[in-house]
Amino acid sequence: MSEQSVAHMVFFTLKEPSAAAIERLVSSCQQHLTDHAGVTHFSVGPRGEEFTRPVNNQSYQVGLHVVFQSKQAHDTYQAHPRHLAFIEENKDSWEKVEIFDSYV
Numbered sequence: 001m002s003e004q005s006v007a008h009m010v011f012f013t014l015k016e017p018s019a020a021a022i023e024r025l026v027s028s029c030q031q032h033l034t035d036h037a038g039v040t041h042f043s044v045g046p047r048g049e050e051f052t053r054p055v056n057n058q059s060y061q062v063g064l065h066v067v068f069q070s071k072q073a074h075d076t077y078q079a080h081p082r083h084l085a086f087i088e089e090n091k092d093s094w095e096k097v098e099i100f101d102s103y104v
Contacts (some may be wrong), residue, residue, distance in 0.1 A: 038073025
């Protein structure tokens with residue numbers, strides 16, 4: 001039996017939730033977090049403000065979605081210099097980061 005894929009969902013709440021700050025974070029994700037080994041899906045974008053049902057979380061500005069082939073690929077990504085550079089470059093702009101990892 002093959003190892004399960006890992007879905008890594010990250011939701012960023014920014015200290016300054018301006019359109020420019022949101023675009024900077026999305027661009028930084030695209031620069032640093034794409035094309036990693038073992039990634040089967042990558043997407044990032046601003047929260048859809050039109051999704052306003054009571055169950056929709058409205059507290060974040062940017063959602064990052066990465067699916068890895070395996071937990072090993074996920075763990076390798078976490079320690080990769082490009083991922084660490086992304087954190088260092090952007091961490092001061094974050095009010096809160098919520099991460100949801102699950103097997104899929």
